Each structure stands twice: as C-alpha cells, then as structure tokens.
Amino acid sequence: MNKIAVVGAGISGLSMANYLEKHKIDYHIYERRKKEDLAGHGFLIPQEGIEYLTQIIDPDLLFEHGSFLKKYIQYSHTGKILAEKDLNNVFAISRHSLINLLSRNISPEKITYEKTVIPCDRQKGSLKQPDGNYIEADIAIISDGSRSRIRKSLFKDEKMRTVRENEVVNIIQDKEIANSIENDFMKFHHDQGGLTFGILKLSHDTILWYSQFDNEIYQISECSSHNLKKYMLEVFEDWHPLVSSIIQKSSYENVHLWCVYELEELNPFHTDNIVFIGDAAHPLIPFTSQGVTSALKDSHVLTKHLVEENNITEAFKKYEAERKPEIETHIKNGRTLLNQFLLPIDQHTDNILPISYK
Template identity: 25%
Template structure:
C-alpha cells in the first residue's frame, strides 16, 4: 500500500464502501459528511449480481438479507392498460452464484456504516466541504474556513461533486425532458418478488417489494417539456402523480392510489467526466459518471468503483493507481449509461406500428428463448470486479 491515509467526501453507498475497503487494507480513513447524521430518505434500489459481488466480498450480503432484502425472481415488462405481461426476464436463470435483490436504501446504508465503523473509519458529521486542491498532499477546504489534508481525497459526493469542476471545469448538464417520482406504499396487493416495469406512452412505472415484502417501492417516470430541478427530495402532490398516470389500470392504478407522500425530481443528463483524477484527488460513482435510472445500476456502479479504486491503491503507487482506476472503469460505465438511455426509449413507445412490433418481438423472445434473454445481460450481471483476471 502506497498510502497511509485518505479522506472520503460523502457518506453515501460508494463513499462508505470505498472507506471500508481502504480501512481494511490498513489505511486511516476519514469520511466527511455534510449531514448531521448518515441516513437516507425512504427509497428502494436494486442490487444486481455485479453489485452484490462487492458486498459479498466484504461479507455484508448476509447482513443485508437480515434487514429484509428481497431476492428478485424476475423483471417483468407489462402493458399499461390492463397490466398484461409483455416479457419476463427470469432472474432465477442467472448463474448459481448470481443473485438479485431489492433493498431499502436506508438498510444498505446502515449495513455499510456498521462495516465502516468496525474497520475503524472515522466520521466527521456536519462537515461541509467547499472545494479542494489536488497536490502531493491534497487539501479539502471546508465551508467554515478550516482545512483537511490526506494523501488521497476520494470525492463520492454525487452529481454536484465539488471535485468535478476542479478536475474538468464547468459541467454541461441538460434536462432530459423527463421527470421521476419516488414513493413507498404498503404491499397490500401481494406484489410478487419481481420488478414490474409498466410501460405506457411517454411514461413508465417501476415497482418492486422491499423490507421483507412489506412495502412497495415506486418510481414513475414521465416525459414532459416543463423543466424540473434535480435532487430526490422535492416534495410533490400525489394527485399530480396520479393525474400523469391516469390511463394506467390494474395493479398500477391500485398502487398509485395508495401514494400519500411522493418526491419529484428532474432527470438531467451529465456527461461522463473526461478527467476522474489528478494529483491525489479522485471521483467515483455519480461524481464521475452519472447515469439515468433506467437500468437500476447507479448503486451497483458505485460499489464496483469503490472496489476497483481501493484494489488499485493497494497494488500501485498513488498516481499510477488513480490513473489505472479510470482506465479500468471508463469503458464499462459508458456502456451501462448507453444501455440505460436505450431502455428509456423502449419503455415509452406510443401506440402504433412501432410499439406493436416491439412488444411482439419481446413476447416471442420471452416465450421462445428465455435463457437467451437473460444471457443478453451476462456482460452486466456477470461482471465481478472482485475477481482479478
């Protein structure tokens, strides 16, 4: 190990994971978190086999299951009118060591915080980082005027990362013309252990169970011209959500009718950063490569980043490790981002010949070649960063 200490800015999934791996390798790690405590608002996420591989390598998969993670049986594409199945991606056809889980984000955060503390990671809460300076000993400038220094500073602080303009200049994010609502509702409909993607004209609804199947996580995406701010915590009126999805029937209508609290955020497309690292400062997760939520890979990419970054730092001198980390990760995250964008187009087809033909093709592929259908995701789910070539 070429370094003895590190600072991680941001106490989210990627930040906590990289802090834990580095600390287990003997690095003295401090996490700077701007909030008064590390917690997450109620929301679900999907941990696919590639992300689970990192949690398993950290011996945290059992703890996550113990907190009510639901093993996913399938991803089902459904039509919006009557909920008719268009296609089914059978997750039980994955390789024996590959599992897929639906989890509550707060539960994963709690598991990662506990692991970080066991590894002797230090935490500074209410710690607002303002900017940083790369160098032989990078400096984090705090909003109160104080400074922090470490041999490596990992910016795991999300899409508005303070490191991004330092390393790349001003961002060029653009509103995608899509907004998304998030909500949790009681599972009174006996939602199966599946992710349902209910597809309608210009919009779609994703639902899956979390917390041992007691709750259903909802993500509803609509195309619209009106700009909306980024960020998950903008409260909205549930009636606006129901109005936008008024044509959705069957189980989708039932779930939407149960929404009492909902948040809305605008989806913005940020380019993959050209430069992820320089002179001891490095970005991971959304700070380096934000992705739209149409492939459920944001958390999984952050977990992969965390492992690869820590692994390179364990084996190479600092600057060589950081440069190799970007080279190792960039092509993969670009492929994931492109695949996510393609899904958005497929989910929102308008009635007409194109939609009819597309859905017919999905139905045939699902019925006639279910093994081939899940096999098309081997490049994504079968990728295990914890196994060196």
C-alpha cells in the first residue's frame, strides 16, 4: 500500500486512522493543535454513528463515557411541553472524551501535533509544512475541518456563506442540576422562533447545553466569556428556571461560540492524490446532528475502497459516488430544519426531531 498522510486529528482524521489500523495500513497524522488542547463542546450522535464507532472503539468503554438519551422533549420557553418523541439509541458524549477514545489505538509515533499543513502552490497535489519541508506521501487524506485551507486553495472558486444561526455550546459539571433531570434530550423554544436552548445529560454530574440564535436578531460577536455569560443571562432571563440556573452556574472557560458556515455548492471530494473527508469535504450545519456520523462513514467507505482498489483514482471516485448523495440529503434536511427554527413555534411542522435522517 502507498504511503498515506492524514491532515487533521479531529473526528474524521482519527476515525480514518482507526480504520487504517484495522487494515494494517501505514499512515501518519499531522495535527495543528496541541495534544491536550481540546475545546469544551460535545456531540449528539444517532444510532448509525454508534454502529460505526463501535467498529473501532470498545463499546463498553464508549458507553462509559457518555449516555443514551431516552426521549426528545420540546418545550416552550417557560417549560410547557409542546411535543415528545422516543429516541432510538441517540447518544451524547463530550468532544474531549470522544477524541481521547479515538486516539487510544494510535501509537504516538504516528501522530505529530502542532504541525500545520499547508498546500504547495507550485507543485500540484503536494503539501508542505510551514518550515517549507514537503509532506512525503502518495495519498493525502484531508480532514482539516469545515474551513479547510487546503480545500480553499485547491478549489479557488468555492463560495462559503454564513448561515443564519450561531450557536453557543458549553458543558457544566453540577451534580444537583444533573440529578434533577432525566436522560432526555430537552429543548426549549422561544414562541417567536429563532432562539432555543438544548440540554443533554452526559453523566450523573455533567450536562452538555447549547443555545441557537437567529443571528439577524441576536448579534453575538466574539467576546470575553464574562460578557458572553452576561449576554446569555439577559437573553434567557425569563425562561424556565432550569435554563437560567444552568447559564448562571456554568463556567465559561471552555465555552464554544460556533459561527456556522456552509458551502454554496459542494466541491469534488478528491483531486490528484488528495481526498477530503468529514467537514473538510462537506461542512454540515448543526441542525443535522450528522457531522460525526458522516465523518465516521466517510472514513469507513474510503478505507474500504482503498483496500479493494489498486488504482487510487478509482478508489477516490467510488468513495465520492457512495458518499455524496447522502451528504446532499443531509444538507437539504439541514436547510429545512434551519427554516423551521426561524419560524414561530406555532408554525412548526410535525417533524419535531432536530436530527437529519437519510
């Protein structure tokens, strides 16, 4: 097998490495961040994602680090139940835990941290490090996230646009609050639309929460954690007491402010010896809850075709043909869910679950 470089050690890069390990294919990962530098947010993962994850992570270990959610409950902002739906194996886990679990099977010599990879303008299909040294590889698997610099440099005409939604995501450790709620996915909605607060219990003492803002009405700019907390308290002041107590008691040290972007049109998933996976191939908006599952499926499908095909270009083509239609469905569903989010609650349709299914 050819020499493989993986750029980015997020969910897609690390899951790719796990699949390559399974098939005893050699690779090296280059990651920009420091090893210990992990942002504080987390994920909602539908059943299909769990099926792919348990192919590469010990299920017992995985289930110890997160929790299955029983029901989705949609509330008004004051706490009146508007709708409920049973959930089928939807799992919640922190990003920190998932990255740690995915890193366990990767030996330290196969990953270099604090190494930013940049494209080389002069030589088609080649990548280099900021010190000018080339990355030596026959295949480059690019998993450098939704705002991929490498994708942008190769597809110069691509257009990214801001999505009419920003998200604040945080994790709070508080036994009392965690004890007071069930293992459900609770989501509170402003009557007029464009503002929600979601709560997911991760463990007996930890909760993941997120709020979604219509950014044409609520303008949150990059600001200090102190100001962000103040803003959150003002906006959610008259909401259900559970919401305001979570906002009040959270530490904002690792809070994540997500300014969401999408590609106007998807690019090809490959060019020359370079192939894109995860958000680098196809940024997905938050409403889909499909970013992690799609990253896992990309890695799985790409590995399968690399193993089965002698010709790299054929393997890349088959990977793209298998993955792109499903991604297009999630993009379409994501836009429908975004439009619904912007509407007053009494104009929502019956499909209440904020997860895209293919």
